[in-house]
Amino acid sequence: MPIPFTADDAARLMETLESVVADGATPGGVIAFGTADGTPEYLSAGVVAPECGTVAPTRHTVYDIASLTKVVATWPLVGRAIHDGLLDLDGPIRDFLPAMNGELPSAEATVRQLLAHTSGLRASTRLDHYRGAELPLHELMCREPLDDAPGTHRYINRGYILLGLALAHIHDQPLDELAAAVWDELGMSEVMYGPIGRSGRVAPTEQRIPGAPRIWGAAHDDNAALLGGVAGHAGVFATPRDLARYARHLLTAHADATDADLGEWMRAGLVPQAAIEPGLDRGLSWILAAGGRVAYHHGFTGTSLYLALDSGRYLVICTNAVYHGNARTRIAPLRALALKTISAT
Incomplete structure (x- = not known):
């Protein structure tokens, strides 16, 4: 039976999200969380970006998910x-x-x-x-x-x-096209490879040259951009809603012993392949924590996806923190809390 998040969990996550936004770590962001058998909950703070005026990010805001492309x-x-x-x-x-x-x-x-x-x-x-x-x-x-x-x-x-x-x-x-077929099967209608049109629904990322427009709707990663925005390591855009849907599919598949496709592959991905540091191992693509009970991955732009396999819980972070520089450093407190929260039993 999945273990739901508590009201205190949600309050701490919201407080930290608001804090990193207030500190200038990111223009804004959305956290999606829930269980495999439940309805997702969403937390939002800040704006999509100054270019978009006062538009607040929502479950339908499109983010460059960067290296989450590897697992999505x-x-x-x-x-x-x-x-x-x-x-x-x-x-x-x-x-x-x-x-x-x-x-x-x-x-x-x-x-x-x-x-x-x-x-x-x-x-x-x-x-x-x-x-x-x-x-x-x-x-x-x-x-x-x-x-x-x-x-x-x-x-x-x-x-x-x-x-x-x-x-x-x-x-x-x-x-x-291969990826789109998988996403279509999973009902993920808001995930795609770029480039995509600029709008208030799409979060801009980095300004590479002072005075020039920001990267907006195109892959932030230079190598993915050189490949036309379609690559195995980066280039995908997605919404918090669809990443939550994907997480629920993975958790459900993992729990289904008869699933010979995605479920079998999910379980294979959780077998440690190499040590990263004490307490963290690398599976097939995923980082494994909490003794293998948690699998997660980050995206350079400021995104993260966490799965707690035993408790059936997931947590998604969508930000465009690279808007202000090194996203890894700037949103570290939010990612640390997310891992601590998802690892709790």
Whole structure:
């Protein structure tokens, strides 16, 4: 039986959300929380952005979710491809990409290693360095030398870019179309790859050049932008409502022992693959905390998704904190409280 959040939980979350907004950490934000079998609750503070006037963020405000793309798009697609026999979790990524020639040290990384950030691939990912190259992107990336020995944990985006390219290749279909089909099945009508039109419903992110317009409706991540906004590591936009819906689906699937697709993959994702630091492990994509009872992931722009598997609870944070700079630093108090709250039993 899912354990609901208490009124005190909601009050503390609201107080902290209002505090980070008042401190200038983010123009505003929305928290969605609830249980697998309940109706979501929402907390909101601040404004979407000064460009949008006094418009307050709501459950329908669209946020660039940045690296949550990894668990909202790429991770479920990889799970489905493995279930359908199109990918092998322990097969090298070269087997699922167009044919390549020459020495390809990064091509030997397995799907498991790419998901778990243990591939040893080069950490710095600058796709702009490939401008004007004759070889295709996947081959250029696979020709790069390793930074670390395979098995070493280091969070990088490169592996998820390769996974996105592999998914498109094995299905002979663009990544955004593959993801949209999954989201449609789950009833997630407010999640999409960008670019999307500017409006008061869409939260702007960073101003890169003084005096220039902010990034608004386009991927904040430079590498995703170079890929047209569609990548395995970033580029997805979503609302708090749809992220809450996704969380409920994952919790329900995890609890269903007969679910041989999403449920089986959810349970596989919770098996520790590498230690991050004391108390935190890396699963397949997800960060595992509280002895494996909690799975979560962050997005660079100021988003987070938390799942408490035993208690059947979820919590979503949607902000555009990168509007004011490093979102990781600025909204740290809110993320810390979210993890503490979701981990309580």
